[in-house]
Amino acid sequence: MTERPGPVGVVPRERDTRLDVFRALALLTIFVNHVPGQYLEHLTHKNFGFSDSAEAFVLISGMSVGLAYGSRxxxxxxxxxxxxxxxxxLTLYVAHIMTSIITFAIFASGALWFARPDLLSEINLRAVIDRTDEGMVGMVLLGHQFGYNNILSMYAVLFLMLPFFLWLYRRSPGLLLAVSGTIWLCAGIWRIAPSNFLDDGYWFLNPLSWQFLFVIGFVGVLRARSKGFPRNLFLTALAAAYLAVSLLWVVLSWWNIDFSYGLPAVLTGFDKTFLSTTRLVHVLAGAYLVATIPVLSSWAALPLSHPLVAIGRHSLAVFIFGTILAMVGQVLMFVTGKNPLLGTLYALLGIVLHFAYARYLDWQAAVIGQNAKRQGLQALPVKSRDTRKR
Incomplete structure (x- = not known):
């Protein structure tokens, strides 16, 4: 039986499959975007607005963490x-290191198998090859990251900051938002970010900036859980107008329009590293419409057995799986001259494999659960066959 969603704008106390569904869509979109050069990439929402699937993933992650830890x-x-x-x-850190090593091995294998040493100059690999000792230390200390392998490291740092966020939240949600927003603003104005060891620059996704979006999701979902989310016609119209302008801006390439007026780039630019306001507001506007418009919110309340829910429920394992598939896809695209048709077929196959892998994880969890239940029954003491008094 399909689970019915609760009132509009209210997050139910049982597992909210809407978060799993939107997280699954973000994971699938990340995979497609990480195999550049094929046709499906042009259909993802990064082509129709300022933000992309990374912003959606972090916002949803903040909401999930709020539900998991907010009241504990x-x-x-x-x-x-x-x-x-x-x-x-620590789990996220180990997952990042593991995927980075596998990524290196995939590209090195492609270079050897296809006799294409130029593969090792892709996605920031060359620095580790030329300076292996410093490169390995940089990888372990997160001071050197390969391209398309930078979300988990940022996410791990957000979890290191989470106890501090929880402590502030227990005192005042407004205080948490104020502190988080100040950190985001200062990091953007003065370009404060973890630096790279082997070359100039910063992490591609600065955790000091992205924590603000994470915190907004955290506070927002707890507010919606306790009081619902207010539906305001003016805010709805404003959010829709902003999404429309963003769509036109990207589709019509209005990037030469300067509206900075001398203000810092974090307020008027489109920078992803420091999460400029344009990107931040875009993902929040979309989230507000989804949360407050019934037809957008209710369709995602799918049953627990739905394949999309399974992908979202096993998000970390599926993300690692998708990253590995994407790296293989990039090698195939490289050695075939970036054939868009071949890349599209591979992306479609990868999407199917995402569903299959999530189904396997569900099956594996069911088997483990059945075995645990069986062992528990076997451990029960055997009762006497006749306990009646003679």
């Missing part, structure tokens, strides 16, 4: 919750 950081439980969060951060 109480006096007497803070140490246990903090240790659980740090363990999750």
């Amino acid at each position: 950081f109480a006096v007497g439980e803070r140490l246990a919750v903090t240790l659980r969060i740090l363990r999750r951060a």
Whole structure:
């Protein structure tokens, strides 16, 4: 039976499959965008607005973390919750290192198998090859990141910051938003970000900037859970107008229009590293419309058994799987002269494999659960066959 969504703008207390569905769509879009040069890439929403799937993924992640930890950081439980969060951060760090090593191996294998050493000059690999000792240290310390392998490292840092966010939230949600917004603004104005070890510049996704979007999702979902989300006709019209202008701006390439008026780039630019206001407002406008317009919100309330829900539920494993598939796809595109038709067929195959892998993870979880239940029953003491008094 299909689960019915709750009232408009209210997040139910049971598992909200809408988050899983939108997270699944973000993961699939990230995969498609990470195989550049094929036709499907032109259909993703990065071509129709200022933000892309990375912003959507971080916002949804903040919402998921809010539901998971927002009410648990109480006096007497803070140490246990903090240790659980740090363990999750370690998991994300290990996942980042693992995918980075596999990425390197995929490109190195392609260079050897297809006799294309120029593959090793792609996605920021060359610095590690030329300066291996410094490169390996840089990878371990997150001071050197390969292209298309920079979301998990940023996400791991956000989890390191999460206990501090929770502590502020327990005092005041407004205080948390104010502190987070100040960090975002200062990082953007003064270009404060983790630096790269082997070359000039910063991390591609600056956690000091992206934490603001993460926190907005965190606070927003807890506010919606307790009080619902207000529907305001003026805000709805404003959000829709902003999305329309963003669409025209990107489609018609209005990038030469200067409206900075001498203000910092973080307020008027389109920078992804420091999450400029244009990108931040774009993803928030889209999220507001989805949250407050019933037809946009209710369609995503799919049953737990739906394939999209499965992808979103196993987000970390699916993201790693998608990253590996995307790196293989990039090698294939490179050695075939970036044939768009071949790349499109590969992207379609990759999407199918995402669903298959999520289905496998569901099956694996069911088997483990059945085995645990069976072992639990076997461990129960055997009752006497006749307990009646004679």
